[in-house]
Amino acid sequence: MDSSISKKTRKTRARSPTDWAQNTLDLAVLSLTPDGTIASWNSGGALMYGYKAEEIVGQHYSVLFLDGAVGDGMPVVDAELDRARERGSCAIEGWRKRKDGSVFWASVVTSVLLEENGEPGGFVKIVRDETEKRRAHDAVIESERNFRLLVQGVTDYAIFMLSPEGRVTSWNLGAQRIKGYAAEEILGSHFSRFYAPEDISAGVPVRALSTAASEGRFEAEGWRLRRDGSRFRAHVIIDAIHDEAGPLIGFAKITRDVTEKHEAAETLDQIRAALLQSQKMEAIGKLTGGVAHDFNNVLQILRGNLELVTSRYSREEWLMNRLLSALAAVDRGAKLASQLLAFGRRQALRPVSVNLAAMIRGMDDLLRRALGETILVETVISGGLWTAMVDTHQLENVLLNLAINARDAMPDGGKLTLELSNSMLDDRYVRALSDVPAGQYVMLGVTDTGSGMSQDVIERAFDPFFTTKPEGAGSGLGLSMAYGFVKQSGGHIRIYSEVGHGTSVRIYLPKSSTEASTPVTRASADLMGGSETVLVVEDDLNVQATVIEMLAGFGYGVLKADNAELALAVLSSGVHIDLLFTDVVMPGSLKSPEMARQAVKLQPHLKVLFTSGYTQNAIVHAGRLDEGVELLSKPYSRADLSHKVRQVLGTPGRTLSPSNNEHPLRHPGKIVELNILVVEDNDLAREAVTELLSALGHHPLAVGTATEAFGEIARHPFDVLFTDVHLPDMSGLELAAQASAFCPGLSVIFASGAPIDNDNSRNFAWFQLAKPYSLDQLQAVLCDVTNVVDRRPSSI
The missing domain is CATH 3.30.450.20 (PAS domain)
Structure with a gap:
């Protein structure tokens, strides 16, 4: 109980x-x-x-x-x-x-x-x-706070959240900096507002969210819009966000501005392309340079001989027509070689400070004739135009080529606009142009209203031999020549074009810091000649013979040398030379420029004129002809040679008529070919006088001592003994006395720097030639000797 x-x-x-x-x-x-x-x-x-x-x-x-x-x-x-x-x-x-x-x-x-x-x-x-619950809550709050601080503190990335529908639910300072919107302006907006219209039309934003929702992540790059409408290159990552139960509750979006990286990559690609282009141009330049020298020598032989024949047979119409056709073919070959050299940047440019507005005005009539009546030419020149540093002759060729290209693009007529203005190419513009420095330029624009070019054609437009014209209608070297010339001039050239909307070629030439120079004009179109002495130094014997014939036809006394060493021998012999006319590219260890420098030291009054079909880097540096250097490019015409020689000599000379085109020494009347024994102990002087006598049509035989001279006299008959007075083994005077006794009728020329006593005991004809002597003096002595020879019974 x-x-x-x-x-x-x-x-x-x-x-x-x-x-x-x-x-x-x-x-x-x-x-x-x-x-x-x-x-x-x-x-x-x-x-x-x-x-x-x-x-x-x-x-x-x-x-x-x-x-x-x-x-x-x-x-x-x-x-x-x-x-x-x-x-x-x-x-x-x-x-x-x-x-x-x-x-x-x-x-x-x-x-x-x-x-x-x-x-x-x-x-x-x-x-x-x-307490534990509170601590967990505080930890979450602290974590969320730290996350907010982290996200808000990031300014290099735009970090924001999107609802499942794509509306912006959060916005950090990085997003505000990159995209330009404050949080209150953008929250609740659909994220597609950041996309370009063409991307929205293509469904890019919808596809991005769909991919992120199905695959958990979307990553891409593309162009996006800022609040001010400007574009930037964006790298975008979109992650899908799910709750604990699995349903999609939104997206986390991270955007990075990679515009500079993208531009750097594009710049690198452009630099690589420019490097490949540069290497291609260098290879073509070497090829054209190597071929041009021999090719232009061949053209020079053709042109020189054709013009010589033309001057002699000008009255025979049938022959003249064919000769003129052949000369036209030589001109086309010369133009082709010149264009190749221009593309390879191997021209010898002589840039001067020039007012391009005056140059274009001076070409107005030429351009209108080349374009025809169906094309309207308009010139637009900005005020305060700077002077430009450029070779005006070559620029005129470029402008004419561009105008002809524009004419061909407007077969039914149109409008050609020539524009001149000052331009500044800044660091950003030239970033991808490794060979274009930032700075001040004068812009020459040539714009037509023709058929235009596709992008593929623009990319190949500067390649040599590329053309869109029918076969036989163009060489494909016009634009490539313009490109090479502009680059060699330190400038920049660019093509802007669209199919059906015409083409604009813009050339940027370096600004000059000096006043514009006065253009040099040719005073007369007549052939000009003179009586000066010219030493021709040319290793190609065919070219040498042709140019000697041309110069002799102008009245000049002409001497020749096959190489630089022989040329110096002639110059050091004492004979007076007015003009040294030498090829640039010569065989042997002594190069032409160095030979020319030594020649001027030997004869300070000497003028030097170079000629070449390809200058290499001998007298052209940084794309420009060296200061003070005169050049006549092969192949040249008789008129080109005539006027260039007078320009270099610096005197007007005399105008030649068709009847006085032959040099008087070629038909000297009483002068006959002489067998001459030359006795000279100085090697260079001996070689020089031998060359001089050979050039004048005589037959010299040279020795260095009196002993050698007696041996030759015993073996060969001679008309003249040409001897120095001071010889190593015997006086020249004694040599002459003994030689004349052994060989009666022998005439003697004493070449000496000191006067010779007039000794009446000498029983032979003798003449004195004082060193240094000119070609005219040598010719005069030989003429006197010839008169003596002609009076001998053996000469009848």
């Missing part, structure tokens, strides 16, 4: 709320009097706060608050109880203090206990320790 009652009692107590409150350990359950004094305290309170019931009951419950939460009148504590009185209960969270001073985060529910009359009789508080 007692046992069953005891069990019943235990069950009743277990179900009692008071017992539950007293024994629970997870919650602190305590009761308060109306004024807030603790009236009861359970085991959970002792475990949570650290106070035993006897230590805490009777104290005001404010003892459980942090010191800072309790002030005068305990407003925080009283407010909690007042709220419970008003509402019947009050649930709050906050920091509470244990007996040992440590704190914990408490979830507190305060309920009012009502008396039977309905008045508040006190309070019941249930407290749960939520």
Whole structure:
């Protein structure tokens, strides 16, 4: 009986709320009097706060608050109880203090206990320790805060969130910097507003979200729009965001501005392409240079001989027509070689400071004749135009070629606009142009209203022999020649064109810092000649013979040398030379420029004129003819040679009529060919006088000593003994006396720097030639000798 009652009692107590409150350990359950004094305290309170019931009951419950939460009148504590009185209960969270001073985060529910009359009789508080939950919450808050700070602090990347539909839900400072929108301007907008219209039309934004949603990630590069409408190159990553259950809740989008990287890559590609183009041009330049020299020599032989024949048979119409056709073919070959050299940047340019406006005005009539009446020519010149540094003759050829190309693109007529203006090519523009420095240029634009070019044609337009014209209608070298010339001039050339909308070629030429020079005009179209002495130095004997014939026809005294060493021998012999006319490219160790420098030292009055079909780098450096150097490019005409020689000599000369085109020495009347024994111990002088005598049509035989001379006299008959006075083994005077005794009738020419005494005892005809002597003086002495020879009975 007692046992069953005891069990019943235990069950009743277990179900009692008071017992539950007293024994629970997870919650602190305590009761308060109306004024807030603790009236009861359970085991959970002792475990949570650290106070035993006897230590805490009777104290005001404010003892459980942090010191800072309790002030005068305990407003925080009283407010909690007042709220419970008003509402019947009050649930709050906050920091509470244990007996040992440590704190914990408490979830507190305060309920009012009502008396039977309905008045508040006190309070019941249930407290749960939520410290771990609070710490987890704080960690999440801190993490979110740090993430926000991180995202907001990133300015190199645009980081923002999108809703599943693609609307912007967050926006960082990087997005604001890159795209130009503030957060309040963009939140809620669809992200497709950042795309270019053509990308929107092509469905790029929709495809990006669709790919990210299906595959979890989308990555691409493309052009995007900023708030101001400008474009930038963007690298974009879109990640799909799912919640714990799996549904898609949005997208995270990261955008990076890679415009500079993209431009750098494009610049690198352009530089590589430019390098390949440069290497191709260098290879073609070497090829054309190597071929041009021999090719132009051949053309020079053809032209020179054809013109010589033309001058002699000008009255025979049938022959003249064929000769003129042959000369026209030579001209076409010369133009082809010139264009190849221009493309390979191997021309010998002579740039000067020039007013391009004056040059274009001077070409007006020529351009109108070349273009015809169906094409309107308009010239637009900006005010304050700078002078440009350029070879005007070559630029005129380029402009004429461009005008003819424009004419061919407008078969039914149209308009050609020539434009001149000042231009500044900045660092950004020339970044991909390795051979174009930033700076000030004069821009020459040639624009037509013709058929235009496709992009593929533009990319190949400067390649040699590339043409879109029908076979036989063009060589394909016009634009490539213009390209090579402009590049060699230190400038830049570019084509702008669109099919059906015409073409514009813009040439940028370096600005000159000096005033424009006065253009040189040719005073007369007549052939000009003179009586000066010219030394021709040419290793190609056919070319040599041709040019000697041409110069002799102009009245000049002409000497020849096959190489630089022989040329110096002639110059050091004492004979007076007015003009050294030498090929640039010569065989042997002594090069023509060095030979010319030594020649001027030997004869300071000497003028030098170079000729070549290809100058290499001998007299051309940095694309320009060396200062003070005169050049006549092969192949040249008789008129070119005539006027260039007079220009270099610096005197007008005389105008030649068709009847005086032959040199008088070619038909000297009484002068006959003489067998001459030359005795000269100086090697160079001996070679020089031998060359001179041979050039004048005589037959010299040269030795270095008197002993050698006696040996030759014993073996061969001679008309003249040409001897120096001072010989190593015998005086020239003694040699002459003995030789004349052995060979009666021998005439003697003494060549000496000192005067010869007039000795009446000499029984032979003798003449004196004072060193240094001119060609005219040598000819005069030989003429006197010839008169003596003619009077001998053996000559009849």
